[in-house]
Amino acid sequence: MRKPRGLTTANFNLPSSVFAQYKQIRFFSQPLRKDILRGCISVFAGLLIWEILARLLLENELLIPPPSSVLKSFWRLAVSGQLNKHFAATLLEFTYGFATATIVGIVVGYLMGMHRWFDEVMDPWIATLYSIPIITVVPLIIIWFGIGMVSKVIVVFKITAVAIILNTAAGIKNLDPIWLELAKSLRLSRWETTYKIRFPGALPYIITGMRLGVGRALLGVIVAELMAANAGLGYLLRDSSETWDSPKLFVTVTLLAVIGLVSFNLIKRLEQKIAPWRQGAEWTLE
């Protein structure tokens, strides 16, 4: 069909500022540089105001340490190797839990998506696990697995596995039946259908599950370390808040913020690459 020419609503110049955004949504014509520039200005201005206010208004650093002393504290911790140790501990716990949860989650989710009876057997338990706030089961897990590394790995595992199971099952169930018919007409074996059709089809969902898992698992591992541990960023957080060492506390908080930002953006990139059509409406801003 030919598109109508001339003055249509599509290229009509919308006057009010309320409308300006709709053009942006259509063409993404907003220059990228401007918003990055504004973001940088905002961050620098914020830090500067923070520094000045903290120096002018507060004589001790307990409540809000200025960014300069936070930076100094960061340097001290980094040089002494303390930061490295705690960071490595948290990262290791996170990686172990996340890796096992990904494998188990994909297998269980696949079975739930394939077999209706298995889905119905697992459903009440997964739903229960999903609706319990993780924080509340952490004491129980510490009672069972001790204050060492295992309890943190279990916490990460539980959080991530539930998210991945639910999403993998949804991905397998929502597979376009045309693909399955294609597999049938190509006489693909069961195994080939699984890893050539079903798994790639469910991959975007799996990535979404992983993304949802990352944030919550990070929270879970920090909580578990905060409650009972002898290493890790959560332990550092607790240590610095109990010794009233505010600059150290802010170093830890900033570090956690950076980890959160980086992991979130990494997995978002991955998701956009694997599943560009899924623009998550509920989690991301731009």
Add this chain to the structure above:
Amino acid sequence: MHRGAKARNGHWNNSPRIFEMNEQRRTLNANLIKIGSIAAGLLLWHSLAVYAINDPSLLVSPIVVARAAYEMLFVTGELYPHLWASSWIFFYGFALSIVAGVPLGFLMALSSRLRDYVNPWMATLYTTPRIAFAPVLLLWFGIGGGSKVAIVFLGCVFPILINSYYGMRVVNREYVELARSFRLSSRALLVKILLPASVPFILAGIRLAIGRGLTGVAIAEWFGATEGLGYLVFFAGQTLNVPILFVGVAAFAVLGILGFELVRRFEIYLTPWRRQAQGG
């Protein structure tokens, strides 16, 4: 494909009534399997607790947990003060995050300048594990109600804010064009088109926020509280009182499911034009 019933004479009966019966039988089967699964799981748990582990400081039978719950609810009634304290913290934090999050989300959707300036701070606050802020907030607001409400607020506000932002930005273009062709003023456009169209998004955000808010309550009450469900759970964990620990965890789960269901009902009532709720 035949999805109806095959009659004795070899013909397929595809009447709607047959579909309905099949559907009924299927849901009945599904429910039976679910009930069986729950029963089997509880039985496994019971036998594990009684015969395999047999240590009340590690795991207790679901019967003991149920008895503890019954006592705390109906005999001693000691669950109610905790429930009450947690509800107030949750309510204040939640209400505050709706009051702050929705307008800020709208403003950010309407002004790209504001969005650019606020965005880096928001993204940082949103992606940082919330527990990291708990000691800082405690330092600023003390161990009273203020810091607890602030922690819940910090957990709830971002899903609500981001969803209001998206709700405002993703309004169907045709509606806006319709409004323009009726020469609506920008105020009428806001009230009649943009606000109603973003309601489902806001509600989806509120639904997401419930879970995060409950987690926030648990975090908040762990730091220097003397009552509340979170306090109950952590105190029970430290004194190895497993039955009460389980009761506390179950109370959180029930509250989460209840809140989720409530918002879903509310959503159906408030946005009757879209019966199909979108997945959160």
